[in-house]
Amino acid sequence: MKTYALVFQGTAYTSKSPKEVEVLENYLFCVNDDGMIEMVIAPGDPAYRATQNTHEVRRLAEGQYLLPGFIDLHVHAPQWAQAGLALDVPLYEWLHTHTFPLESKFSDLEFAADVYDDLVGTLLANGTTTALYFATVHKEASLLLAEICANKGQRGLVGKVVMDDPEQNPEYYRDADTKTALAETEQFIREVKQLAESVKQGVYPVVTPRFIPSCTDEALQGLGELAARYDVHIQSHCSESDWAHEYVQKRFGKHDAAALHDFGLLGQKSVMAHCNFLDDEDADLFARTGTAIGHCPLSNAYFANGVLPLARWMDKGVEIGLGTDISAGYTPSLFDNARQAVISSRMLEDGVDTALPADRRGVPESRITIDEAFYLATAGGGESLSLPIGRLAEGYAWDVQIIDLTAGGMKLPVFGGGDSKRELFQRIMYLCRPEHIREVWVQGEMVHSRSR
Structure with missing residues (x-):
């Protein structure tokens, strides 16, 4: 027996x-x-x-x-220190007045340890057994987050964030230059892989351009090459808001999805957050490459300028899971985000502008059930990460x-x-x-x- x-x-x-x-x-x-x-x-x-x-x-x-256990596909780990703050201001103000100044503090490892230790424990208490984390530009603090996940028993996928474009990032918070950003990312990958050798549940390094506007072409190309060389996960933001979506079209003459693909950043181990402004061609590219969407329904309500047509992309075979997007999403609970996924889908189907007649107000066949939201929080997240979890x-x-x-x-x-x-x-x-x-x-x- x-x-x-x-x-x-x-x-x-x-x-x-x-x-x-x-x-x-x-x-x-x-x-x-x-x-x-x-x-x-x-x-x-x-x-x-x-x-x-x-x-x-x-x-x-x-x-x-x-x-x-729940699988959170999008967490900005340093932003736990501002959860519940400044959600009533425009995105630009939220980033430059609150978020970037906070993230710059993570050069202080003692401060980083306090925040990250509390965050990982809180997520575990909320049933999140696996989390895909954005850390900061600081390599040592990002490694510290991976070590805390390892010690507390959470399966952590951690990315040292790359923000190397001096025209788009504040001087006080960005990578020193492109060469440094790529070198530190490669060192980070090696160090997390070494850590993972002694971690039962697994910790994983993640190639992490913050989003296209924060990175130079050279950094995006180099990150795609590093991901291929080391066979690691990739995460970024994709077509999140009107501004971000339009910025990429002006810079490259194409959507985020196509631009990311050109740089080797889409694939079976790629998770792109938000994706509210994908079109059918973008979704087909995601389905074909195995790229997943990290759907963040609560934070989308604050900052994304639209509702993800979730049912439509699921029917196309795009892999999708849920994310809290701490702290643009105020809660660490994927229960809360599963509920909001259902609410948002119903609002998309029914429409919100009562000045329009009912038959022109919404998008038909957009709603999802709580069964589908549960799938996104569990099995959908596991499939998005290509791991046997969920x-x-x-x-x-x-x-x-x-x-x-x-x-x-x-x-x-x-x-x-x-x-x-x-x-x-x-x-x-x-x-x-x-x-x-x-x-x-x-x-x-x-x-x-x-x-x-």
């Missing part, structure tokens, strides 16, 4: 497809020493009783359920949240025992708060727990 490192028994929710959530009621989940799910056993399977008899089984209590299925990492509907003082409004498991899933997705997340596990290791 096979011996497993961990065996959990309970009811779980996982994405069967982008549009459908599967309920695995009272299943056994068998986890090996590497933290991977080796067997998922249904009640009635002959192996079910045998496994129970030969292992110490962790049985979930009444009112507890398993969800995959599903409670064989061959995937044991990255889970244990949700407790009866958390002290925070009981969800479930009465009379009449809810089906499908209805309980909807309540979890719409009403769950950090207080309901009893435990968080990453790669078979418990990284967060909360008492009643």
Whole structure:
């Protein structure tokens, strides 16, 4: 009889497809020493009783359920220090009055350690087991973020940001020059890869041009070459707002997607944030190259000048996951962003200008369901990163949240025992708060727990 490192028994929710959530009621989940799910056993399977008899089984209590850990595809880690501030000002003011001055402080490693340690712990407490991070231009502080992820048990994908264009970036906060930006990025890649050799859950270096307007052509070309040479992930912003989208067209005579592709920055390991102004040709290019969208519905409402046509691009086969976009998105919770993804999609479909007649007001067939939003926060994020995460299925990492509907003082409004498991899933997705997340596990290791 096979011996497993961990065996959990309970009811779980996982994405069967982008549009459908599967309920695995009272299943056994068998986890090996590497933290991977080796067997998922249904009640009635002959192996079910045998496994129970030969292992110490962790049985979930009444009112507890398993969800995959969430995958956040867009976090500006230094901006955690300004979360909840200045969201009522224009983007230019937000960047130059608040954000860039804050990010410049991360040359101070003690300050960086305080912010990053708190952020990683907070994300874990909110059920985020994997995060794709923008750090700052500072190589040492960016490496520190990767080390904190490693030590706290979160799967972190971390990018040292490149901002080398002196015409677009403030003098007090940018790379010294293009040569330095590329050299430090290469050093950062090597150092994170070395760190990863001793990290069970994985940490990954990410090539990170902030966005096209912040980088020279030479930097963009060099970053594409580094990503290919070291086979690492790539992240940036793409066609986020009217200004950014128009800037790239004036500079290159083409959309962001085509320009990024020319520089070798689109591919199976690429995640581009926002992408609100893609057209069909851009989306086809994303689907063809395997480039993913990091959809940030809350921050889009503040700064993106539009709503992503999410359903349309999903139907085209574009890989999409969710991001918080801290701090343009004020909350560290992907529960909140999953809810907002549904809200924004409904507003796009129904329209918002009541001066127009109903049949001209919105974009038909734009709304998504909470099942689809859950997929974006879990399996969609894993597929976007080309990693075996985001599903409670064989061959995937044991990255889970244990949700407790009866958390002290925070009981969800479930009465009379009449809810089906499908209805309980909807309540979890719409009403769950950090207080309901009893435990968080990453790669078979418990990284967060909360008492009643």
